[in-house]
Amino acid sequence: MDKTILTITLNPSVDKSSSVLSIIPEKKLRCNFPKYEAGGGGVNVSRALKRLGISSDTFFTSGGRTGRLLEELLQAEQLDLVPFHIAAETRENFTVLDTSNNKQYRFGFPGELLTQDEQNKILNSVKVTNPFPDFVVISGSLPAETDPDFMKQLVNTCKSKGSKVIIDTSGEALKTAVEEGVYLLKPNIGELAFLVGKDKLEEDDVDRAAQLIISQGKAEVVVVSLGSQGAVLFSAGEKIRIEAPPVEVKSTVGAGDSMVAGMISVLVKGGNYKEVLSMGIACGSATTMAEGTGLFTWENAKHLFDEIWK
Numbered sequence: 206m207d208k209t210i211l212t213i214t215l216n217p218s219v220d221k222s223s224s225v226l227s228i229i230p231e232k233k234l235r236c237n238f239p240k241y242e243a244g245g246g247g248v249n250v251s252r253a254l255k256r257l258g259i260s261s262d263t264f265f266t267s268g269g270r271t272g273r274l275l276e277e278l279l280q281a282e283q284l285d286l287v288p289f290h291i292a293a294e295t296r297e298n299f300t301v302l303d304t305s306n307n308k309q310y311r312f313g314f315p316g317e318l319l320t321q322d323e324q325n326k327i328l329n330s331v332k333v334t335n336p337f338p339d340f341v342v343i344s345g346s347l348p349a350e351t352d353p354d355f356m357k358q359l360v361n362t363c364k365s366k367g368s369k370v371i372i373d374t375s376g377e378a379l380k381t382a383v384e385e386g387v388y389l390l391k392p393n394i395g396e397l398a399f400l401v402g403k404d405k406l407e408e409d410d411v412d413r414a415a416q417l418i419i420s421q422g423k424a425e426v427v428v429v430s431l432g433s434q435g436a437v438l439f440s441a442g443e444k445i446r447i448e449a450p451p452v453e454v455k456s457t458v459g460a461g462d463s464m465v466a467g468m469i470s471v472l473v474k475g476g477n478y479k480e481v482l483s484m485g486i487a488c489g490s491a492t493t494m495a496e497g498t499g500l501f502t503w504e505n506a507k508h509l510f511d512e513i514w515k
Contacts, residue, residue, distance in 0.1 A: 215347055253463045272291075293316075293319075315349035357384065357385045389426040450509050488506045
C-alpha cells in the first residue's frame with residue numbers, strides 16, 4: 206500500500222505571469238493577458254504530485270480575495286484541499302518575460318504576519334489530523350516577521366505523530382527546522398553553507414557539510430541541488446550524483462518544488478535512492494521547459510526520467 210502525504214504551505218500565493226516585448230524604464234509597458242496559477246512551496250508539490258498520479262492532502266493558509274482565488278485555482282486542479290483561513294490577505298507574486306531577450310523577471314512579495322493565535326491553531330489543526338500521514342512536506346517561506354521557531358514547533362508536531370518530515374525552505378526557518386531534525390532536506394549549496402556556518406562551500410566541502418548534518422542526526426537524507434548541473438544525494442551509506450539532462454529552459458519557477466514531488470513519488474512506493482534522485486531531477490528539469498509559472502507535463506517528466514535512468 207502506498208504511503209500517505211500531507212503538504213503544508215504557510216505562505217502560499219497566487220502567481221500572475223505575463224510577457225512584454227521589451228522592459229524599458231519610465232515607459233508604459235503593454236503586457237499580454239496574464240495567467241493566474243496557484244503558488245507556494247507545498248502547494249506546488251501537491252500540484253506536481255497530482256501530475257504524477259499521486260494524491261496528497263494540501264494544507265495551506267488562505268485569506269481575503271486572493272485567498273478565495275487561490276482556493277478556486279486549486280479546486281480546478283482537483284486537489285484534496287485543507288485550507289486554513291486567516292485574517293490577512295494571501296499574497297500575490299508576479300513574473301514577466303521580456304520576449305526581446307527571453308529574460309524572466311520574478312517579483313515576490315513577503316506575505317503578512319500570522320498572528321500568534323493563528324499559529325497555535327495551525328499547530329493544533331495539524332496535530333489532530335487523523336489518520337496522520339506517513340510523509341509531511343513543509344515547503345516554502347514563512348510570512349514576514351513570523352518567528353522561525355514556529356517552523357521548529359511544526360516539525361516537532363509532525364515527528365511526534367511518527368511522520369517523516371521533508372523540509373524545503375530557507376534562512377532561519379530552515380536552520381530551526383534542521384535543529385529539530387528531519388527525514389529529508391533539500392538545500393542548494395548556499396543554503397547548505399548557511400546551515401554549517403560557512404560563507405560559501407567549494408565542491409569538496411559539500412560532501413563534508415552534508416555528511417556532518419547526517420552524522421549529527423539532523424537529517425537522514427540530504428539532497429543538494431546544483432541547478433542546471435543536477436543534484437547529489439547523501440545518506441549515511443551512499444552518495445549519488447546525477448547530472449541534469451539538457452533542456453531548453455523557459456522558466457525556473459516551481460522547479461525545486463517539482464523536484465521534491467518527483468522524489469516523494471518514489472519514496473512513497475519504496476523505491477531506492479538512485480530512483481528517488483532520478484525522478485526528482487526529471488520533474489525539476491521538465492518544469493523548466495514550461496512557460497511562466499507552469500509546472501511539468503507527465504510526458505516530459507517521463508521522457509527525461511527514461512533518459513536519466515538508461
